[in-house]
Amino acid sequence: MPGADDQPSLFPEGPGSGGAIELPDLWLQQSGPESDVVVSSRMRLARNLDGFHFKPRFAEGECDRLEVHLKQVLRDVDPALHYHTLTQLSATARKVMFERHLISREHAADEHARGVGYTGDGRTSIMVNEEDHLRIQVFAPGLDLSSLDHRVNDLDDRIARRVTYSFDPRFGYRTSCPTNTGTGLRVSVMLHLPALSFRAEVRPGRGSEQDIVRMQNAAQQLGLTVRGLFGESSRAEGEFYQISNQVTLGRAPEKTIRDVQELVDLVVGWERRNRESHLNENKSRLEDHVWRAWAVLTHARRMTSSEALGHLSALRLGVSLKLIDTVDVASIQGLMVAMRPGHLQFEAETELSADQRDERRARLIRERLAHT
Amino acid sequence: MIHRCARCDSPATFHLTDIKNGTKTERHLCEECAKALQVPQAKKELQNLLKSFDPAHAMTRSRPSSKGSRVCPDCGISYVEFRQNGRFGCARDYDIFAKEVTALLERIHGSAVYSGKTPDGGQIIDGVLVDEVTEVRARLAAAIEKEDYEQAARLRDEIRRMSTSPSPGPSPGTGPSPGPGPGASASTPGSGGRAGGPGRPDAGGASSGAAETH
Numbered sequence: 001m002p003g004a005d006d007q008p009s010l011f012p013e014g015p016g017s018g019g020a021i022e023l024p025d026l027w028l029q030q031s032g033p034e035s036d037v038v039v040s041s042r043m044r045l046a047r048n049l050d051g052f053h054f055k056p057r058f059a060e061g062e063c064d065r066l067e068v069h070l071k072q073v074l075r076d077v078d079p080a081l082h083y084h085t086l087t088q089l090s091a092t093a094r095k096v097m098f099e100r101h102l103i104s105r106e107h108a109a110d111e112h113a114r115g116v117g118y119t120g121d122g123r124t125s126i127m128v129n130e131e132d133h134l135r136i137q138v139f140a141p142g143l144d145l146s147s148l149d150h151r152v153n154d155l156d157d158r159i160a161r162r163v164t165y166s167f168d169p170r171f172g173y174r175t176s177c178p179t180n181t182g183t184g185l186r187v188s189v190m191l192h193l194p195a196l197s198f199r200a201e202v203r204p205g206r207g208s209e210q211d212i213v214r215m216q217n218a219a220q221q222l223g224l225t226v227r228g229l230f231g232e233s234s235r236a237e238g239e240f241y242q243i244s245n246q247v248t249l250g251r252a253p254e255k256t257i258r259d260v261q262e263l264v265d266l267v268v269g270w271e272r273r274n275r276e277s278h279l280n281e282n283k284s285r286l287e288d289h290v291w292r293a294w295a296v297l298t299h300a301r302r303m304t305s306s307e308a309l310g311h312l313s314a315l316r317l318g319v320s321l322k323l324i325d326t327v328d329v330a331s332i333q334g335l336m337v338a339m340r341p342g343h344l345q346f347e348a349e350t351e352l353s354a355d356q357r358d359e360r361r362a363r364l365i366r367e368r369l370a371h372t
Numbered sequence: 373m374i375h376r377c378a379r380c381d382s383p384a385t386f387h388l389t390d391i392k393n394g395t396k397t398e399r400h401l402c403e404e405c406a407k408a409l410q411v412p413q414a415k416k417e418l419q420n421l422l423k424s425f426d427p428a429h430a431m432t433r434s435r436p437s438s439k440g441s442r443v444c445p446d447c448g449i450s451y452v453e454f455r456q457n458g459r460f461g462c463a464r465d466y467d468i469f470a471k472e473v474t475a476l477l478e479r480i481h482g483s484a485v486y487s488g489k490t491p492d493g494g495q496i497i498d499g500v501l502v503d504e505v506t507e508v509r510a511r512l513a514a515a516i517e518k519e520d521y522e523q524a525a526r527l528r529d530e531i532r533r534m535s536t537s538p539s540p541g542p543s544p545g546t547g548p549s550p551g552p553g554p555g556a557s558a559s560t561p562g563s564g565g566r567a568g569g570p571g572r573p574d575a576g577g578a579s580s581g582a583a584e585t586h
Contacts, residue, residue: 048463057447057461131459153489160491166463169496171477172486174463178476181466183488221385221403223482250483252497 021093022082023346024122026100029334032142036320037268039190039240039333042101043148044137045156046175046184050164054176055131058112063129067113070128070163074117077158081117081126086110092351095342101139103127124155131176132184134159141333143189143264145257172249182249187260189243191267194317195274197239211274215241215267222259223247238309243267279321290318294326298369302358308339308365327369335368375400375482384482444468505534 028040052066053059067085074081086094086107094108102125103116114129127135136159138151166174172182180186196211216226227242243263245256278286293314296303316332318324337343339361345352348360375384377400384400443450447461451469454460466473477484485499495507502510508531515524 050463053447053462054460056457056459057449157493165491167491168466169490169501170486170499171466171473171484172488172496174460174466176459178458178460178473179480181477182481182486185488217403221383223385247481247483249477249481250485250487251481252487253489 021084021089021096022120023096024082024100024102024118024120026334026337027122027139027141028337029330030141031328031330032140033144034268035142035329037191037193037271038143038264039192040142041140041144041148041190042137042186042188043145043152044135044186045152045173046132046180046186047134047136047156047159047173048166048175049133050166052133054133055112055129056176064113066133067115067129070134071115071117073159073162074126074128076162077155078117078119081119083115083117085113085115087113092342092345096346099337099340099342101125101137104130104135106130124151126155132180141330143261143268145187145189145261148187149253149257179246180248183251183253183256185245185248185253185256187245187257189260189264191241191243191264191271192239192313192316193241193267193271194239194313195271195278196267211270212241215243215263215270218263218266219243222263223251223256224259224263237306238313240309240313275317275321286321287318287323290314290321290323293318294324294369297365299366300362302355303362303365304358305340305361308361309336312336331368335365338368339364377402442468505531508534 032038032040048054049066049070053062055063058066071083071085074083084093084097086103089097091108094103097103097116098105098108100122102118102122104127107114107116107127107130110130112129114127116125116127118125123139125137127137136152136155138148138155140148168174173180173184175181175184193212196215212226219226223246225244225246227244228237228240243260245260247256293311297308297311297315312332312335315324315327316329319327319329319332338347341352341357344357344360344364347364348356352360376382377384380402382402385403444461444465445468446464449461449465451472454465454469460466474484487497487499489495490501495502495504497507497510508527512524512527512531515521515527
């Protein structure tokens with residue numbers, strides 16, 4: 001895995017010296033609570049500064065001034081933060097940051113003055129001039145909402161001592177989009193639910209759709225939502241789902257966090273019970289599913305992201321159920337990031353065609369799995 | 373505020389507002405009762421809500437009106453433009469279009485009343501700034517109502533501790549910002565170039581109170 005130490009200055013194609021990025025550690029390669037089912041947890045706060053327009057209505061030069069100002073604020077808050085002005089980075093560097101969840105897809109693609117500050121462990125990132133002036137986000141492997149709550153609020157409070165947030169007691173934190181008004185808080189938990197999905201194949205009629213609908217109904221009751229792997233409007237690839245809150249006004253953040261925790265606990269229980277029942281009723285079928293995935297991953301010469309994600313999902317299930325011990329969950333999660341297009345190009349230090357990426361992806365997976 | 377279902381007292385997830393002959397009535401229902409009463413499902417409601425953000429939809433549906441032509445003096449956005457893009461142009465839009473924004477927030481979140489922290493370390497519950505003891509008392513009352521006596525005992529002890537120990541005073545974030553605001557220092561971007569920024573939110577009649585809290 002490329003890291004800050006072994007690859008200090010890549011992206012010669014990036015404009016000027018700002019083209020190099022220092023990659024933080026890949027925290028997804030560490031394991032966390034409930035990691036048999038929960039991949040990761042994330043919390044973010046949307047904040048805007050008093051005295052500046054929101055992004056859609058920036059006056060000429062305002063966006064640049066704000067970016068410079070916030071860069072200094074973040075340096076004052078935590079001198080150890082890495083900071084990059086995204087216009088100074090290559091498209092590949094921005095893609096790598098998106099794939100590590102440091103920035104959103106939109107933030108990677110935008111053209112105006114914007115930036116990102118992040119910690120060396122990659123577990124904290126602050127987007128500057130995304131949809132809101134600040135998007136403060138913290139991550140953890142597995143399910144760990146209470147520590148995220150503490151971390152994100154501590155950082156938010158430290159920033160609040162240096163800027164004046166746009167806030168009023170009636171609506172709370174004023175945000176660019178009314179769906180974030182209030183707490184500006186989004187709590188997301190990413191889950192791996194292969195057993196709830198796998199049921200469709202072995203028990204037609206009592207399939208995943210029914211289970212996923214049950215999960216979505218439960219979520220709706222709590223003002224939460226269920227989405228695919230990459231957030232809004234994405235589908236659930238590789239049986240990975242995100243549960244997150246929608247309501248940010250009229251509900252205290254503690255209640256929101258509790259609701260997400262309760263639903264996640266419920267879904268984790270469903271998934272575990274389904275895994276157990278598969279294991280009891282369809283062990284050979286499940287073993288076949290897992291070992292076939294292993295066989296393809298360790299021998300294929302070309303592989304698309306989507307195919308790899310499906311096999312890695314099967315492998316993750318197999319490891320959790322102790323059907324296979326040739327690899328661990330953390331390594332699989334590392335591969336899920338390292339095999340993505342931006343990371344492959346980062347490693348190759350050049351742009352790659354889709355064909356070239358498929359070859360390199362297959363090779364990377366073979367090599368990594370051979371050495372676990 | 374969390375509404376209870378008008379029929380069965382479960383937590384309400386459907387919030388309906390009817391306006392007839394100028395009179396507004398609100399109904400709150402849980403999903404089961406909403407289904408029983410054949411209320412349009414949330415998915416559809418959400419779709420409609422999203423549709424209302426869709427520029428094409430807004431273009432065809434919007435009618436010139438005094439509401440639509442009102443413009444924020446800070447960022448220049450009209451309510452129609454906001455509805456087309458689904459994004460505000462500045463914080464003051466919340467005041468300029470307060471009535472419409474309140475209704476919109478109620479539709480999106482089921483409430484337009486804030487509960488949560490303030491930037492200076494305070495707590496707001498249902499739009500009211502509360503001190504710490506009041507907040508714990510409210511939690512105690514809720515715990516008793518839910519018959520969670522273990523939690524209630526913990527909270528009672530917490531209140532006792534707070535009452536016997538000297539007042540902690542303002543939390544570290546309570547004082548005025550030590551750092552300069554964007555307009556206060558020559559080294560910050562807002563200074564000298566403030567013409568580009570919106571006016572202070574407290575300059576308008578419907579002040580946000582943002583300046584007061586900091």
